[in-house]
Amino acid sequence: MQSRSDASATTAKPPALRMRNLSLSYGVGPSRKLILDAIDLDVAEGEFLSIIGPSGCGKTTLLRLLAGLVPPSAGEIFFHEQPVTGPSRSRVIVFQDYGRALLPWRKVWANVALALESRGIARAERRDRAYALLERMGLTAVGDYFPGQLSGGMQQRVQIARALALEPQLLLMDEPFGALDAMTRQALQDEIARLALEQQITVVFITHDLEEAIYLGDRVVALAANPGRVASSSEVDLPRPRNQLTTREDPRFLAHRHRLFGLLMDH
Ligand SMILES: Nc1ncnc2c1ncn2[C@@H]1O[C@H](COP(=O)(O)OP(=O)(O)OP(=O)(O)O)[C@@H](O)[C@H]1O
Ligand SMILES: [Mg+2]
Structure with missing residues (x-):
């Protein structure tokens, strides 16, 4: 069993996704508000990146930027070294609001x-x-x-x-399992993890659920709010395929949970 983060660390490939000094503001004049502030993040090819953060910190906004649905106010996004200037069928988003999708x-x-x-x-x-x-x-x-x-x-x-x-080469998922019951949610977590691994899809996965973020991720990035910015980035050193029982009982899983929980509380 090999961890995907180990695999990505040993390859010399450029990152699939590169965010540089990425900022976004909404509104004009005095009502202008900085939502995302100077995000610098790389995502390796085939990496499963989980993003957590409090409600309103800009997670959906970040995903919309990566999908090319909105342009940044400052900074750049590169996907496979090409600047992201609009939507593409290689970068697919699964919306939080399924009702309109x-x-x-x-x-x-x-x-x-x-x-x-x-x-x-x-x-x-x-x-x-x-x-x-x-x-x-x-x-x-x-x-x-x-x-x-x-x-x-x-x-x-x-x-x-x-x-x-x-x-897609890049799958952008915005709290995709929020509406599901616990059993379906776990089954789909495993299905998505398996598909991403099999097809080497790069995934950016947003969730409110700390355990889900760790269970699925090769890395967990925590965003802080007002304005949204990267608060921490932690590699998840758990082997794949993961298992709903044994992975969640693994002392390393619990250590990640403790540390990230403390970090989220601090923000
Ligand atoms: N089109 C818009 N115009 C103005 N402000 C917006 C727009 N879309 C989002 N915002 C603001 O940007 C901030 C971040 O919103 P966003 O939806 O990205 O948060 P989020 O982290 O996804 O929250 P949640 O966890 O509740 O889904 C919020 O303050 C929101 O009010
Ligand atoms: Mg959201």
């Missing part, structure tokens, strides 16, 4: 298959591929439903399947 008039499978339409893939194959992803998300039974007929947690899983259908 799906097309309500398309069946579940057709929402997932949407990503494949512009690639000239025949309908039957699009359907098969969509169903294969729905199966990984435990949703085969509802492929012919419309999003409005699904629970919130199910809609969120459809959104994840659709993101995966794009075969």
